[in-house]
Amino acid sequence: QKEVEQDPGPLSVPEGAIVSLNCTYSNSAFQYFMWYRQYSRKGPELLMYTYSSGNKEDGRFTAQVDKSSKYISLFIRDSQPSDSATYLCAMTPNSGGYQKVTFGIGTKLQVIP
């Protein structure tokens, strides 16, 4: 079993839809959770950074962490064609200094105009 499981998709949605992206994990030591967006042939760009369980909102993006279920989600409201990218979840046991980050495989999202 992989430490982080993420459906690779692809996921196709119409413009304006609410998108839900998810990851599950098995390592209970993970405390910090990130979502990265990666456009084709580019490096990952940090979208959201959360600590422990709870919700965090930033514009059209909401990150949720449920540590009891070992499940994290990223919601995108009013999705736009420019949101078309691969979304990688990532997590680490610690912050500061060296961070052993474990990534999901990424979910490819396509928002259709």
Add this chain to the structure above:
Amino acid sequence: DAMVIQNPRYQVTQFGKPVTLSCSQTLNHNVMYWYQQKSSQAPKLLFHYYDKDFNNEADTPDNFQSRRPNTSFCFLDIRSPGLGDAAMYLCATSRDSSAFFGQGTRLTVV
């Protein structure tokens, strides 16, 4: 403004010919990482520097080496690239929070 800069963006090298990829950062972060990402796969950590201390992942092939002459710069050397080393190579930095990535160097081996 670019904070983690990788050069070149695209690199073509011959099978077995040594190649060097470079990374620079303006964030003054003390940790720098090199990741390898193959198509439709998660980034895989090769090694990292914590200040001047080099830390190799156990499964990183000996073919991959790294240098960090100062805080701002880090290099990835591939001594004898094979066809299986064709990938996107990502440099990242961190200090107190999450990692910031450069745009990557896409390496092609011919």
